[in-house]
Amino acid sequence: MSFFPTDVVIREVGLRDGLQSIQRTLSTERKIEWIRDAWSAGQREIEVGSFVPARLLPQLADTAELVAFAKTLPGLLVSVLVPNLKGAERALESGADLLLVPLSASREHSLANLRKTPDEVVAEVARIRAARDAAGAKTLIEGGIGTAFGCTIQGRVEESEVLRCMQALLDAGADRVSIADTVGYACPRAVRELFEKARRIAGERFWCGHFHDTRGLALANVYAALETGVARFDATLAGIGGCPHAPGASGNASSEDLAFMLADMGIETGIDIHALLRLRAKVAHWLEGETLHGALWRAGLPKTFAREAASGALSA
Amino acid sequence: MSFFPTDVVIREVGLRDGLQSIQRTLSTERKIEWIRDAWSAGQREIEVGSFVPARLLPQLADTAELVAFAKTLPGLLVSVLVPNLKGAERALESGADLLLVPLSASREHSLANLRKTPDEVVAEVARIRAARDAAGAKTLIEGGIGTAFGCTIQGRVEESEVLRCMQALLDAGADRVSIADTVGYACPRAVRELFEKARRIAGERFWCGHFHDTRGLALANVYAALETGVARFDATLAGIGGCPHAPGASGNASSEDLAFMLADMGIETGIDIHALLRLRAKVAHWLEGETLHGALWRAGLPKTFAREAASGALSA
Numbered sequence: 001m002s003f004f005p006t007d008v009v010i011r012e013v014g015l016r017d018g019l020q021s022i023q024r025t026l027s028t029e030r031k032i033e034w035i036r037d038a039w040s041a042g043q044r045e046i047e048v049g050s051f052v053p054a055r056l057l058p059q060l061a062d063t064a065e066l067v068a069f070a071k072t073l074p075g076l077l078v079s080v081l082v083p084n085l086k087g088a089e090r091a092l093e094s095g096a097d098l099l100l101v102p103l104s105a106s107r108e109h110s111l112a113n114l115r116k117t118p119d120e121v122v123a124e125v126a127r128i129r130a131a132r133d134a135a136g137a138k139t140l141i142e143g144g145i146g147t148a149f150g151c152t153i154q155g156r157v158e159e160s161e162v163l164r165c166m167q168a169l170l171d172a173g174a175d176r177v178s179i180a181d182t183v184g185y186a187c188p189r190a191v192r193e194l195f196e197k198a199r200r201i202a203g204e205r206f207w208c209g210h211f212h213d214t215r216g217l218a219l220a221n222v223y224a225a226l227e228t229g230v231a232r233f234d235a236t237l238a239g240i241g242g243c244p245h246a247p248g249a250s251g252n253a254s255s256e257d258l259a260f261m262l263a264d265m266g267i268e269t270g271i272d273i274h275a276l277l278r279l280r281a282k283v284a285h286w287l288e289g290e291t292l293h294g295a296l297w298r299a300g301l302p303k304t305f306a307r308e309a310a311s312g313a314l315s316a
Numbered sequence: 317m318s319f320f321p322t323d324v325v326i327r328e329v330g331l332r333d334g335l336q337s338i339q340r341t342l343s344t345e346r347k348i349e350w351i352r353d354a355w356s357a358g359q360r361e362i363e364v365g366s367f368v369p370a371r372l373l374p375q376l377a378d379t380a381e382l383v384a385f386a387k388t389l390p391g392l393l394v395s396v397l398v399p400n401l402k403g404a405e406r407a408l409e410s411g412a413d414l415l416l417v418p419l420s421a422s423r424e425h426s427l428a429n430l431r432k433t434p435d436e437v438v439a440e441v442a443r444i445r446a447a448r449d450a451a452g453a454k455t456l457i458e459g460g461i462g463t464a465f466g467c468t469i470q471g472r473v474e475e476s477e478v479l480r481c482m483q484a485l486l487d488a489g490a491d492r493v494s495i496a497d498t499v500g501y502a503c504p505r506a507v508r509e510l511f512e513k514a515r516r517i518a519g520e521r522f523w524c525g526h527f528h529d530t531r532g533l534a535l536a537n538v539y540a541a542l543e544t545g546v547a548r549f550d551a552t553l554a555g556i557g558g559c560p561h562a563p564g565a566s567g568n569a570s571s572e573d574l575a576f577m578l579a580d581m582g583i584e585t586g587i588d589i590h591a592l593l594r595l596r597a598k599v600a601h602w603l604e605g606e607t608l609h610g611a612l613w614r615a616g617l618p619k620t621f622a623r624e625a626a627s628g629a630l631s632a
Binding site for chain 1: 320466467468471472499500501503504505506529530531532533535536538539540566570573576577580581582610611612615618619620
């Protein structure tokens with residue numbers, strides 16, 4: 001018999017993984033409104049941006065401002081992505097609660113996107129850990145292992161290589177490790193098998209699953225991951241984001257569809273789905289013309305869906 | 317630890333459940349081409365139409381012709397839907413291999429759509445069974461329990477009522493029973509719980525799961541059902557079909573996405589996914605202007621996806 005977590009966190013990554021793949025730049029005011037509304041809707045972990053050079057991702061150049069605002073919201077865990085030590089130093093300065101360092105388990109993808117081998121990223125994580133400790137900061141360091149189910153460049157990525165990277169990240173001082181299906185190659189059976197092994201290696205330090213809906217399997221993959229006891233998932237409002245190698249393909253798991261699935265399964269997320277759908281409508285208006293995803297916004301909540309579940313009132 | 321079936325049948329119901337909810341009428345020639353191509357792609361169970369009065373569903377008025385054609389294809393199990401004894405008599409005459417009688421576990425939905433209570437449908441199944449036996453026909457009788465996870469009219473449908481209907485259908489002489497989430501209310505946890513109980517009641521006579529993707533959960537629901545050992549699912553090419561109560565909402569599970577998920581999980585379906593995608597493109601052209609669904613056609617198969625798996629060559 002499977003075990004389902006009683007509580008699950010949906011980490012909103014739309015402001016980073018979503019907006020970075022959209023040409024349009026959302027103003028800092030709107031991003032702040034998004035963060036505030038997401039927090040009001042009950043979201044308690046948000047990745048607000050990325051500390052990468054502004055010339056590479058001008059859409060995310062206001063990350064420090066967003067961290068400063070997000071830190072004013074009680075109970076919010078504020079995450080940022082950092083590609084290297086330099087970004088980590090900016091993140092530590094900003095006061096973010098968690099910095100995520102992406103590592104690509106596909107060597108070819110890693111070289112093409114990060115210009116480092118996986119082991120060089122591990123070495124960078126060790127330097128980031130040293131910097132964090134030297135600063136006396138409490139910022140959590142998360143190593144996020146991407147292309148964990150294969151990649152569009154290299155193709156196959158061995159499970160053993162993903163698990164080796166995970167152990168190496170932990171040994172280098174990562175407080176948390178995560179697994180991402182960067183290009184939407186995962187199927188639920190592979191998720192279940194890999195996540196079970198990852199849990200055995202990292203225990204509670206195995207932090208988060210990140211699925212793309214490129215081939216329609218994001219929610220099935222979340223379900224398979226839930227059965228291994230993993231209780232935190234990245235998602236983006238309206239499923240924004242995407243895969244540069246599959247134009248027009250769906251992006252991330254949609255936050256509102258995921259929140260609905262979990263609530264319908266009797267799993268607490270603390271999220272008021274009505275409020276989240278209102279925020280979705282607002283963001284969809286801001287992003288008019290962009291490809292958005294998700295099914296719930298169109299179909300609406302089932303008649304049987306408990307008001308209390310939708311409003312997050314069951315949560316502690 | 318879960319048990320996954322090694323082989324799964326995808327029953328194509330696009331010609332019935334799909335086309336009945338589309339205004340446009342596809343010509344008999346095109347439907348025959350669809351059936352032939354689906355068979356060529358490896359599909360071995362197809363619901364080709366419905367024996368309902370032509371004034372109600374003119375799109376499906378050519379069902380007898382389609383059965384006659386489909387019966388010429390070796391190894392194909394030809395299904396039709398029948399609402400009552402009169403339809404069943406036409407189905408028996410046509411030579412269909414299986415006739416599916418829909419029953420709605422929601423009393424209100426049943427009265428509104430079938431003008432019968434669930435128990436009156438059970439009584440009709442007993443009459444259909446008597447007619448089948450009197451005719452000495454080998455036609456299988458399947459009782460399909462719809463609105464099994466709730467309904468847009470009545471709201472909640474008790475699990476106990478679904479299971480009571482299932483037992484009553486078996487007692488009335490149904491050879492097979494199935495469960496359908498007619499309006500897309502199911503979540504994977506509910507599927508798993510209900511399907512486990514249904515399997516305990518009906519054993520191998522529990523035949524098929526039918527999921528709509530109204531809220532994006534069709535494939536997650538299939539995955540949950542697979543874990544209970546159920547090995548047959550209805551689906552429609554391009555996910556056509558829909559819910560009249562949720563305009564614009566997704567229809568059925570998409571055959572091609574489902575075929576991909578199963579193949580990726582190492583489960584045999586006998587389907588050549590490349591051929592199925594070519595058929596999808598053809599049907600999409602015929603149905604230009606209609607709302608189609610599915611993700612795989614846009615994203616393409618992963619680079620890692622085995623050619624043999626995609627071509628159904630692993631199948632016996």
